[in-house]
Amino acid sequence: MDDRKLEVLRAIVEDYVATQEPVGSKAVSQRHALGVSAATVRNDMAYLEEAGYIHQPHTSAGRIPTDKGYRLFVDRLGKIKPLSAAERRAVHRFLAEAIDLDDVVTRTVRLLSQLTHQVAVVQYPSLNRSTVRHLELVALTPTRVMLVMITDTGRVEQRLLDLPAELAEDDVLELRRLINEQLQGKPLVDAPDIIGDLAELARPGLRDSASALARVLLETVVSRTEERVAVAGAANLTRHTAYFAGSLRTILEALEEEVVLMQLLGRTDSGALLTVRIGDENEIDDFRETAVVTAGYGPGAVVGHMGVLGPTRMDYPGTIAAVRAVARYVSEILEQNR
Amino acid sequence: MDDRKLEVLRAIVEDYVATQEPVGSKAVSQRHALGVSAATVRNDMAYLEEAGYIHQPHTSAGRIPTDKGYRLFVDRLGKIKPLSAAERRAVHRFLAEAIDLDDVVTRTVRLLSQLTHQVAVVQYPSLNRSTVRHLELVALTPTRVMLVMITDTGRVEQRLLDLPAELAEDDVLELRRLINEQLQGKPLVDAPDIIGDLAELARPGLRDSASALARVLLETVVSRTEERVAVAGAANLTRHTAYFAGSLRTILEALEEEVVLMQLLGRTDSGALLTVRIGDENEIDDFRETAVVTAGYGPGAVVGHMGVLGPTRMDYPGTIAAVRAVARYVSEILEQNR
DNA sequence: ACTGGCACTCCGAGAGCGGGAGTGCCAAAC
DNA sequence: GTTTGGCACTCCCGCTCTCGGAGTGCCAGT
Numbered sequence: 001m002d003d004r005k006l007e008v009l010r011a012i013v014e015d016y017v018a019t020q021e022p023v024g025s026k027a028v029s030q031r032h033a034l035g036v037s038a039a040t041v042r043n044d045m046a047y048l049e050e051a052g053y054i055h056q057p058h059t060s061a062g063r064i065p066t067d068k069g070y071r072l073f074v075d076r077l078g079k080i081k082p083l084s085a086a087e088r089r090a091v092h093r094f095l096a097e098a099i100d101l102d103d104v105v106t107r108t109v110r111l112l113s114q115l116t117h118q119v120a121v122v123q124y125p126s127l128n129r130s131t132v133r134h135l136e137l138v139a140l141t142p143t144r145v146m147l148v149m150i151t152d153t154g155r156v157e158q159r160l161l162d163l164p165a166e167l168a169e170d171d172v173l174e175l176r177r178l179i180n181e182q183l184q185g186k187p188l189v190d191a192p193d194i195i196g197d198l199a200e201l202a203r204p205g206l207r208d209s210a211s212a213l214a215r216v217l218l219e220t221v222v223s224r225t226e227e228r229v230a231v232a233g234a235a236n237l238t239r240h241t242a243y244f245a246g247s248l249r250t251i252l253e254a255l256e257e258e259v260v261l262m263q264l265l266g267r268t269d270s271g272a273l274l275t276v277r278i279g280d281e282n283e284i285d286d287f288r289e290t291a292v293v294t295a296g297y298g299p300g301a302v303v304g305h306m307g308v309l310g311p312t313r314m315d316y317p318g319t320i321a322a323v324r325a326v327a328r329y330v331s332e333i334l335e336q337n338r
Numbered sequence: 339m340d341d342r343k344l345e346v347l348r349a350i351v352e353d354y355v356a357t358q359e360p361v362g363s364k365a366v367s368q369r370h371a372l373g374v375s376a377a378t379v380r381n382d383m384a385y386l387e388e389a390g391y392i393h394q395p396h397t398s399a400g401r402i403p404t405d406k407g408y409r410l411f412v413d414r415l416g417k418i419k420p421l422s423a424a425e426r427r428a429v430h431r432f433l434a435e436a437i438d439l440d441d442v443v444t445r446t447v448r449l450l451s452q453l454t455h456q457v458a459v460v461q462y463p464s465l466n467r468s469t470v471r472h473l474e475l476v477a478l479t480p481t482r483v484m485l486v487m488i489t490d491t492g493r494v495e496q497r498l499l500d501l502p503a504e505l506a507e508d509d510v511l512e513l514r515r516l517i518n519e520q521l522q523g524k525p526l527v528d529a530p531d532i533i534g535d536l537a538e539l540a541r542p543g544l545r546d547s548a549s550a551l552a553r554v555l556l557e558t559v560v561s562r563t564e565e566r567v568a569v570a571g572a573a574n575l576t577r578h579t580a581y582f583a584g585s586l587r588t589i590l591e592a593l594e595e596e597v598v599l600m601q602l603l604g605r606t607d608s609g610a611l612l613t614v615r616i617g618d619e620n621e622i623d624d625f626r627e628t629a630v631v632t633a634g635y636g637p638g639a640v641v642g643h644m645g646v647l648g649p650t651r652m653d654y655p656g657t658i659a660a661v662r663a664v665a666r667y668v669s670e671i672l673e674q675n676r
Numbered sequence: 677a678c679t680g681g682c683a684c685t686c687c688g689a690g691a692g693c694g695g696g697a698g699t700g701c702c703a704a705a706c
Numbered sequence: 707g708t709t710t711g712g713c714a715c716t717c718c719c720g721c722t723c724t725c726g727g728a729g730t731g732c733c734a735g736t
Contacts, residue, residue, distance in 0.1 A: 024698050025698075025699080036709070038710090039711070042698090042700075043709085058716090059715095060697070060698045060699050061698065061699085099498075099557075133478065134484075138472055138474045140472060146494075148476070150476065156484075234572060234593075235587055237590075239587075249576040250573075255572075255573075256571075256573065360729090376679090377680070378677085378679070380731075397685050397731095398684080398730055400729065
């Protein structure tokens, strides 16, 4: 494929993203210094259409990039636009003010949606990929304790727990010591195996309590494996009038379904730092006109994903830059808090 | 005002809510057994319009209730439709499965939005109206502890805290004992005064740590006073096509602004169990076409509010019944968990 | 006080009509 | 053989116009 043809494609993508209207040969030859006439551009366009990168909504309208066209643009043409120094400072400052993990996630998701003017989604650090930092037992009454689990990413989970028998304060401390000995520093995925043996390790008088504890702990580890996600910027969907058509409704619904969000975020090509999925590449029906840009984040290893979703006609270079930058900063912060 | 005129108003409200179209005299006289002719209904309509309860979008169209009309309907005409037995059972079952406070709130907000087909908003139990059930200090490293606060409603707040000096395990326990002695059972609003004296009560060696702790505690109590809210059912906004016009965008934005949501939920007429605010009665500009139905909830005293918002043309009897029922169940659950 | 009749209003859907933007193709030029 | 200007053609979109229908207000009669 000709270099100039690629330039024409780039021009079409950029103009279409900017104006939201089909772009014609004349516009391309004028606004982008290609040094050729509109007629030449027309020939190239015919080729690009033949090859499936662009298409016409109707005869005698300009061209619109296809998913395949965007894909080529993202892979080979889009030079990532780094954030401005001011933006970088703002990101840094805003995130540095976060006081705990919840706050980090909340701020991140807002930041992303504001930087990109799109819908942002941030997954909380996955319990599956975390290790136990500490377990705490808080006696509320003699037969009722609260179990608090803190992971290495700072995520805190708590569960109430009714005991089969009254526990003295010392007993609580002993159980606390026991479970911490067993679990501290261990990856959460290994926890179920360890928990199974918990009751046997306790001294006879505590067996029952220990196994009640073990049961709740197991539940916490397993049932809470359902991932949590934060969403922001839903209002941005209304910017893109084309969405109004039919999909707005279903997309809003999907944004409240954690399962769907996780599908969007999750299927990252392992290894890749940043994934872009365009239109049909999302295998979910309601997102056939949606592009998703996601990145993994975490201290060292990836513990979660964050991303942005919007119409396929989005500013890829800018969005990619924003997602990447924010993911990096958040990773740094988690690293520091470790 | 005539009894029949009220019946006419009721008919207009009910039909308009059902069909979303201006309702004419003929429709009223036919579909509601008033026993009078369309001409008579027209006379009553003229009166109702004069009195400001209904209006015509244009000459020769049917009538639409005004905010004032809805208000009258809600206050005097709407017999609350109790939930069906099946619905009540479903609510009960769904909420009973909740495993902790977060879960209660999440389930509540979903439930409300599904029952009413509208946007639901639930405020987390306000820290301002809670008392301290327990404070826990978790030593993560010798100079770093996590402070966990549990309130009587089951809400858990945690904060990381760097200490000025290393603390032995016993010291941590002592501090823990100290703050619990001082704060346990106290309303959170009184906490700032108590916290101020905390450092002085500690033995000299712990002064610095105690005051660092006090500082963070104070911050937690104060800064976290910003209320948390959960939202669900935003997709329901798209049901009401009239919203599409202009306000959809601003309403979606407002739904992400906790401040605005709290204004909507908060200004409950004190004393009233359930508040309905219609159109202009919400003093926020973007909600001039929105009605809000809110109820307080809590074990005994009100600790938070929940509600539903939608177009002024909403099914008030059904919505009111749903909000009231859910608020009651949630209050019961909090009572049990106390 | 209620009713049937009637003239009047006005919205909104549909048809019809250019203008304009964009195309494809061709023959000439570089 | 690639590029270019010219030209006929297509088709969308916004405009006006028309017309039917629903609904009203008023009046005279019961």
